[in-house]
Amino acid sequence: MLNSKENLILQLGSADETTRRFAAEDLGDCGDETAVEPLVGALSDPSPAVREAALDALTRIGGEAVVLAVLPALRSENVPLRNVACCLLGQLGQTAVAHLSPLLADGDKDVRLLAIDTLANIGSCSAEAAIIRALNETDVNIAAAAAAALGEIGAQSAVGPLIATLKSDGWVRCAAAKSLGQIGGPEALRTLAGLVEDQDPMVAYIAEKALAEASDEDNVRYGTLLEGTRS
Amino acid sequence: MSAKVLIVDDSKVVRDLHGFMLERGGYEVQDAINGSEALEKAMTTQFDLIVTDVNMPQMDGYELTRRLRATAGYENTPIIIVSTESEARDKTRGFEAGANVYVVKPARPNNLVANAKMLLGAISVGT
Numbered sequence: 001m002l003n004s005k006e007n008l009i010l011q012l013g014s015a016d017e018t019t020r021r022f023a024a025e026d027l028g029d030c031g032d033e034t035a036v037e038p039l040v041g042a043l044s045d046p047s048p049a050v051r052e053a054a055l056d057a058l059t060r061i062g063g064e065a066v067v068l069a070v071l072p073a074l075r076s077e078n079v080p081l082r083n084v085a086c087c088l089l090g091q092l093g094q095t096a097v098a099h100l101s102p103l104l105a106d107g108d109k110d111v112r113l114l115a116i117d118t119l120a121n122i123g124s125c126s127a128e129a130a131i132i133r134a135l136n137e138t139d140v141n142i143a144a145a146a147a148a149a150l151g152e153i154g155a156q157s158a159v160g161p162l163i164a165t166l167k168s169d170g171w172v173r174c175a176a177a178k179s180l181g182q183i184g185g186p187e188a189l190r191t192l193a194g195l196v197e198d199q200d201p202m203v204a205y206i207a208e209k210a211l212a213e214a215s216d217e218d219n220v221r222y223g224t225l226l227e228g229t230r231s
Numbered sequence: 232m233s234a235k236v237l238i239v240d241d242s243k244v245v246r247d248l249h250g251f252m253l254e255r256g257g258y259e260v261q262d263a264i265n266g267s268e269a270l271e272k273a274m275t276t277q278f279d280l281i282v283t284d285v286n287m288p289q290m291d292g293y294e295l296t297r298r299l300r301a302t303a304g305y306e307n308t309p310i311i312i313v314s315t316e317s318e319a320r321d322k323t324r325g326f327e328a329g330a331n332v333y334v335v336k337p338a339r340p341n342n343l344v345a346n347a348k349m350l351l352g353a354i355s356v357g358t
Contacts, residue, residue, distance in 0.1 A: 079291045079324075087288050113315055114286070141315040141336050148244055171248075171337035178244045202340070205251050206244065 005030050009038045020050045028057025033065040040069045043088075044081050055084055059091045067096045074103070074114050086114055090121035097122060101130045109139050116142065120149030128153055132161045135172075143168065144175040151179025159188045166191070173198075174206045181210025189214065233259040234351050235276065239269040239283040239295065240313075245336075249282055249313070249343065256344035266290025270298055277304055280351055282343070285314040285325070293328040300329035309350035313338050 008030070011023035024042050027035040035057070042054035058066050066088070073085035089096040096118070103115035104127075116134060119127040131153070134146035147165055150158040162176045162183075177195055180188035195207035236258045238249045246262040253260050261276065263269035265287040273281075281299065285292040292312055299305040311332045312325040322333040332346050 077320075079285065079293055083286055083288055083291055086286075110316060117286075144244075144337065148242060169337075174248055175244050178247075201255075202248055202251060206247060209247060 005032055005035060009035060012038050012042050017047045017050060020045060020047065021053045024050055024053035024057050028053070028060045031061050033061065033063070036061060036065050036069045040066075040073070043070075043073070043084050044078060051080075051084060055088055058088055062092055062095065064095055064099075067092055067099050071099055071103075074111050075108065082114065086118045086121075089118050093122050094124055094126070097124045097127050101127050104130045104134050109142060112137075112139075113142055113145055116145040116149050120145070120152040123153050125153055125155050128155055128158060132158060135161055135165050140169045140171050143172045147172055147175035147179055151175075151182035154183050156183060156185055159183055159185060163187070163191050166195070170200050170202055173200065173203045177203060177206045178210050181207075181214050184214055233257055234279040234347075235259050235261070236280045236282060236347065237269060237272060237276075237278040238262040239264075239266065239281065239287070239292065241265055241284065241287045245284065249338065252338070252340040252343050253282070253347060255340070256347060258347065266292065266295030266298070269295055270302075273299065273302065273305060278308065280347055281305075281308060281310045282347075283310065283312055285312060285316060285321070293324055296325070296328040296330050311343070311346055311350070313343070 008023045008027050011019050014020050020042065024039060027039055039054045039058050043051055045051050045054065070085045070088050073081050076082050089100065100115045100119050103111055106112050116131060119131060131146050131149050135143055137143045137146065143165065147162060150162060159180065162180055165176045166173050177192060180192050189211070192207045192211050195203055198204040198207065236253050238246050238260060240246050240249065241264050250260045250262060261272060263272050267289045269283065283292040283295055292314065296310050296312065299308065299310065310330045311334060312330045313334045313336055314321065315336045317335040325333045331350055334342060334346065
């Protein structure tokens with residue numbers, strides 16, 4: 001059969017770019033999990049159009065089989081593959097969360113960082129507890145990524161842990177301040193108001209920006225809080 | 232006239248902080264959220280310095296650096312890669328792509344501005 005699934009998988013290895021691209025697109029239409037591994041291989045194709053088609057096909061197939069097949073790419077030395085894997089896992093959403101959360105305890109700090117960033121893109125509250133634990137990482141970049149991720153998720157329950165991290169490194173404090181602005185609410189905004197004149201100019205700058213970017217409703221509340229602070 | 236710097240990073244807080252550092256250093260700053268957007272901006276504005284992250288969706292910092300080096304007007308423009316990846320092989324990859332300087336995140340204000348001043352020494356008129 002000319003366009004059997006097996007034939008389409010073979011066509012992914014064709015020397016012709018257009019053939020490979022169409023094969024990836026058609027495999028996505030099949031929605032068959034046996035196409036997942038070959039399509040993950042096509043994410044490293046030299047042609048951006050083929051990589052794009054493979055990414056789209058894997059997103060359409062979805063499910064746990066795709067998550068499990070693409071997770072090892074987070075450890076790849078191939079930077080574009082690693083980034084496309086993060087993008088794909090982000091698009092797979094909740095299905096990926098259960099497999100990404102354990103990676104926050106991975107021995108490789110780069111994997112921990114990619115997992116946090118991807119969870120932030122998914123924005124799932126179910127990863128919140130693991131990300132809050134990552135605020136205590138000694139690696140500044142990971143702690144800062146965790147602080148930033150909590151802002152993307154936007155849960156009020158992260159406000160206390162974020163305020164607690166304001167005692168740490170300046171970079172982490174900046175990420176925490178920005179996230180407090182994203183989450184909003186009286187406690188977060190009161191804390192930000194106190195940071196506007198922080199002795200670290202970077203923290204003061206981010207706090208001021210975060211307040212300026214808070215929602216109108218929160219800005220009204222912030223104004224009230226400022227008056228309360230001044231009186 | 233200040234030298235123009237393009238900051239490329241998918242993290243808003245990083246873009247804001249690098250922008251803050253460089254504006255305080257006297258530079259005019261624009262930003263982009265990934266390599267593709269950076270290339271588009273580089274086609275309409277001639278930047279004097281590019282400061283780019285590595286891990287970004289759509290186009291990573293190594294690819295951006297390679298493409299800029301192949302673009303008329305950017306063959307010799309200074310490029311600083313700022314990345315969380317700190318291994319020697321990562322830095323080698325950055326230099327092979329065409330970067331002038333590789334800074335490990337988090338970039339400290341003095342370090343980033345000092346590197347910008349070093350690279351822009353000959354054309355820095357705004358500092």
